Amino acid sequence: MNLLDANDRRGAYPASWYAATAQPLALFAPLRGQTKADLCVVGGGYTGLSAALHAAEAGLDVVLLDAQRVGFGASGRNGGQVGTEFNTSQQALEKTHGLDDARKLYDLAQAAARLTRDLAAQHAPDAGYTPGLIHADRFAAEVDHTKADIAHLQDRYGSADHKMLDADEIAALTGSPAYAGGAQNMAAGHLHPLRYALGLARACLAAGVRIFETSRVHTITHGEPAVVRTDQGQVSAGHVIVAANGYGTALTGQTRARVMPINNFIAATAPLGDLADTILKDNHCAYDSRFVVNYYCKSEDNRLLFGGGESYGYRFPRDIAAVVRRPMExxxxxxxxxxxxxxxxxxxxxxxxxxPYVARVAPNVLTASGYSGSGLALAGMAGKLMAQAVKGQSDGLVLLESLPTPRFPGGGTFRSPLLALAMSWYALRDRIGV
Known part of the structure; x- marks a missing residue:
């Protein structure tokens, strides 16, 4: 079974609140026959759209292929949170990379958030970027850890955007009694993720990118040129960027061993009515300290959009609403x-x-994926840096390529059951409060 077919109809967006409130583009025809390009981008999410846009704006002839529709995957379904950091602490990056590279990575993550805000303002104002992200801690010990992290960012990196929150402050901001404290980051924020993806796609069209949808790539033959084959056509390209994230790990063996697709779920409530003024009263978004994280924001029509729960097989659960309702309540x-x-x-x-896993899998084939929940901003930056690398400017990409990405135990074959066992243990820890 293929993830592209397991839960969705071909050529159709899922029945989400995002799809119900976005203006889709007309369906692009699939690739048929042979064509040539300077760059072939595989995948029409944030990584691929950003890569295609920046490459086309730099004068390259670009073809973009998507197996479904642009913004169909995680880019059109996620929680919309635009973060300013990698999904690991700066202290951890300092230990693994040294202070100099950790500073560069911090600056890169900050730049990724700025890039997202700028692209949204220019190409997707209807995505409604809103500043403010809250990290919510359940226990006092976690608050102490967050306090140390924030002090480190303020003292060593000069951050003026982070602020600690005590129990009363976080209860007032979130409307939840569940937290002992946390932190606020005003350089981060949230937006409508599918409108943002569609805005990038429109910008790609204006820049001359040739987009083909329902064009599933099944092989990439390395060489000069590289050849990208779909069911009905092929592209001969001087360079290829593989940007399919969880849906495309099988396209390169290196990625399959290092990047693991997982499923996550979101529910949108009915409009909150009188409760809207007491839940997320300043319209920030939030995420909490659970290992299997809960994350949420309020929609423009005053619904709560709440994400929670994970699974590691191909199929989604039959009753997604019930899966999400439990942590939401x-x-x-x-x-x-x-x-x-x-x-x-x-x-x-x-x-x-x-x-994230960013690699040059052949002299003219680049890939980026595995953003681990921090992809809304980082994916766009990775796409931009890969487009620059195609043009010969690779300094920023080299930094991302240096990130350690160990193989999963069992490689591509046994990673799913082993990860499911490990994640079940962490989910149990969440439930019992360890």
């Missing part, structure tokens, strides 16, 4: 029994290090 008991109007799943990708 634990965080917001005042929403007990509220109607859920939309519930959907999506496939993202993680690595063991929780750092």
């Amino acid at each position: 634990q965080v917001f008991p005042q929403l007990m029994g509220i109607q859920i109007d939309y519930a959907w799943g999506g496939t993202l990708a993680i690595t063991r290090s929780r750092l």
Whole structure:
């Protein structure tokens, strides 16, 4: 079974609140026959759209292929949170990379958030970027750890955007009684992820990118040129960028051993009515300290969009709303029994290090994936850096290529059952509060 077919109809977006409130592009024809390009981009999510846009703006002839539709995968289904950091602490990066490279990675993550804000403002103003992200800790010991992290960012990196929150402050901002404290980051924020992806696709069209949808890539033959084959056509290209994230790990053996697709779920409640003024009153987004993280924001029509729960097989659960309802009502008991109007799943990708996997798998073939929950901003930056590398400017990409990405135990064959066992253990720790 292929992840592209396991839960979705071919050529159709999932029935999410995002799809219901976005203006889709007309369906692009599939690739048929043979064509040539300077660059072939495989995947029409944030990574691929950013790579195609920046390459086309630099004068390259670009073909973009998507197996479904642009923004179909995680880029059109995620929680919309635009972060300013990698999914690991700066202290950890300093230990593994040294202070100089850790500073460069910090600056890169900050630049990725700025790039996202700028691209959204220019190409997708309807995505409604809104500043403010809250990290919510359940226990006092976690608050102490967060306090140390924030002090480190302020003292060593000069951050003026982070602020600690005590129990009363975080309860007032989130509307939840579930937290002992946390932190606020005003350089981060949230937006409508599918509108953002569609805005990037429109910008690609304006820049001359040739987009083909329902064009599933099944082989990439390395060489000069590289040849990318779909069911009905092929592209001969001077360079290839593989940007399929969790849906495309099989396209390169290196990626399959290091990047693991997992499923995550989101529900959208009915409009909150009078409760809207008490939940996320300043319209920030939030995520909590659970290993299997809960994350949420409020929609423009005052629904709560709440993400929670993971699975590691191909199929989504039959009742996604029930999966998400349980953690949502634990965080917001005042929403007990509220109607859920939309519930959907999506496939993202993680690595063991929780750092993205960026690699040159052949002299003219680049890939980036495995953003581990921090992909909305980092994917766009990775795409931009890969486009620059195709033009010969590779300094920023070399930094990302240096990130350690160990193989999963069992490689591509046994990674799923082994990861499921490990994640089940962490989910149990979440439930019992360890």
